[in-house]
Amino acid sequence: MTLDELGRYLGSPSNREQLAEQFGQHVYLSLVPLLLGLLVAVPLGWGAQRLPSVRAVVFGGASVLYTVPSLALFVVIPGIIGTRTLDSINVVVALTLYTAALLVRSVVGALDAVPGPVTAAATAMGYRPLRRFLTVELPLAVPVLTAGVRVASVSNISLVSVGALIGTGGLGVLFTEGFRTRYLAPILVGIVLTLLLALVVDRALVLARNRLTPWTRSTPGGAR
Amino acid sequence: MIPQLIEWLTDPAHWRGPDGIPKRLLEHLYYCLVAAGFATLVALPVGLFIGHTGRGGTLLVGAGNALRALPTLGLVTFLYLVVGGTQTATLIGLVVLAVPPILAGAYSGVQQVDRRVVDAAVGVGMTRWQRLWQVEVPNAMPLILGGIRNAVLQVVATAAVAAYVGLGGLGRYVLDGIRAVDYPKVLAGALLVALLAILLDVVLSGVQWLVVPAGLRTAGVGDVGRRRPRRPARREVRGETTDTGGGRVDGGAGHGLRKR
Numbered sequence: 001m002t003l004d005e006l007g008r009y010l011g012s013p014s015n016r017e018q019l020a021e022q023f024g025q026h027v028y029l030s031l032v033p034l035l036l037g038l039l040v041a042v043p044l045g046w047g048a049q050r051l052p053s054v055r056a057v058v059f060g061g062a063s064v065l066y067t068v069p070s071l072a073l074f075v076v077i078p079g080i081i082g083t084r085t086l087d088s089i090n091v092v093v094a095l096t097l098y099t100a101a102l103l104v105r106s107v108v109g110a111l112d113a114v115p116g117p118v119t120a121a122a123t124a125m126g127y128r129p130l131r132r133f134l135t136v137e138l139p140l141a142v143p144v145l146t147a148g149v150r151v152a153s154v155s156n157i158s159l160v161s162v163g164a165l166i167g168t169g170g171l172g173v174l175f176t177e178g179f180r181t182r183y184l185a186p187i188l189v190g191i192v193l194t195l196l197l198a199l200v201v202d203r204a205l206v207l208a209r210n211r212l213t214p215w216t217r218s219t220p221g222g223a224r
Numbered sequence: 225m226i227p228q229l230i231e232w233l234t235d236p237a238h239w240r241g242p243d244g245i246p247k248r249l250l251e252h253l254y255y256c257l258v259a260a261g262f263a264t265l266v267a268l269p270v271g272l273f274i275g276h277t278g279r280g281g282t283l284l285v286g287a288g289n290a291l292r293a294l295p296t297l298g299l300v301t302f303l304y305l306v307v308g309g310t311q312t313a314t315l316i317g318l319v320v321l322a323v324p325p326i327l328a329g330a331y332s333g334v335q336q337v338d339r340r341v342v343d344a345a346v347g348v349g350m351t352r353w354q355r356l357w358q359v360e361v362p363n364a365m366p367l368i369l370g371g372i373r374n375a376v377l378q379v380v381a382t383a384a385v386a387a388y389v390g391l392g393g394l395g396r397y398v399l400d401g402i403r404a405v406d407y408p409k410v411l412a413g414a415l416l417v418a419l420l421a422i423l424l425d426v427v428l429s430g431v432q433w434l435v436v437p438a439g440l441r442t443a444g445v446g447d448v449g450r451r452r453p454r455r456p457a458r459r460e461v462r463g464e465t466t467d468t469g470g471g472r473v474d475g476g477a478g479h480g481l482r483k484r
Contacts (some may be wrong), residue, residue, distance in 0.1 A: 067421050069381030074416035075398055079225045079411055085402070154293045161295035162385055166402060172297055179301040179389065187305065192300040198293035 037099025331370015
């Protein structure tokens with residue numbers, strides 16, 4: 001493996017085209033589940049935070065689910081929901097489940113951390129529960145929630161590659177291809193691009209959090 | 225689908241020989257023990273040292289986060305080609321992936337020990353060594369073991385993926401099944417891997433419960449330190465609470481914890 005080889009690999013237009021396509025696939029397959037998982041986790045966490053029995057069930061289920069290795073979940077899903085075995089939808093569903101399992105804890109933790117007087121004040125001002133949740137509690141939960149989303153985004157981005165073993169696209173294809181042809185360049189490029197993507201998304205999430213929580217900037221002490 | 229799965233699992237032919245379930249299960253367990261064992265040998269002392277001295281913490285968190293993003297399949301194929309296609313190459317990959325969670329657990333565990341407890345240890349004249357072994361390590365036990373638990377799960381999952389480069393173990397069923405379009409076999413492999421992961425996790429949580437000093441189990445309810453740093457309850461050591469102090473907003477963002 002030399003730099004030369006790497007240069008030749010990256011120099012070929014067809015390779016670059018393939019790289020761009022797989023990269024796009026990778027972004028899609030990792031970020032869509034992130035969004036879907038968040039959408040699932042917020043109502044679940046809302047319920048779990050209010051009802052102890054729901055909390056026990058949700059946390060228990062989430063921790064068992066999170067224990068299941070990715071390759072296993074990827075191939076079991078078609079058996080459960082009836083999709084084709086080698087379909088990228090399986091990866092999307094599996095990663096959505098992982099994301100939701102991870103984030104539901106963040107949501108509950110974040111909601112637990114909302115100061116009681118704040119919710120009491122909102123109630124006293126006549127906010128109904130739904131409006132209070134959406135406009136008071138959820139915004140205050142953003143910092144803790146973002147911490148969870150960052151973990152989930154990194155793990156999704158790294159996990160999508162495993163999907164290559166069940167025939168889905170994404171940068172994982174570079175690994176299987178490199179392995180088949182005993183060619184190191186695509187593997188190396190795939191690893192670097194995955195790390196880069198994770199880094200960029202992480203930065204973007206931090207920026208988004210800062211945007212969504214302007215009060216943390218004026219008082220460095222936190223959201224109080 | 226379920227009947228075929230049961231049929232596959234109960235077929236006596238699948239319980240014998242080099243591709244039999246007992247053999248594959250033992251292989252998988254062996255990889256896990258070797259990789260998690262080596263990783264513990266490497267990562268535990270380093271993590272304890274950094275947590276104790278506080279030196280290099282930021283660097284560690286950064287490196288841990290970067291490693292978390294490393295795609296397992298990429299690492300495994302990379303090492304296979306570079307080190308030269310042996311089982312050792314693959315096992316190195318497993319060790320590399322098991323190191324960050326253990327490191328993070330040991331580091332944040334020691335670092336989170338209540339400052340006043342450490343000060344008290346200094347006050348009663350303990351040496352650095354005594355402080356580490358008699359105060360910091362016992363107090364850090366929940367997080368240290370939480371880290372090891374995460375590492376074991378990581379290795380169980382990665383070993384399955386590593387079947388792609390020719391490693392044995394339960395991943396063989398999944399990948400060979402996919403190649404042969406034998407879905408019951410794929411499903412059986414997936415089920416066995418999942419069961420193994422859950423079983424190991426349950427066993428380790430039992431160990432965690434046994435090893436955590438009794439004082440820690442009851443502490444935190446009231447008396448000693450109402451303002452003690454948030455120490456996650458035993459059962460919640462995994463998950464995002466591996467993060468230094470579950471309530472912390474940013475910082476480590478659960479470094480070390482990753483999904484396999």
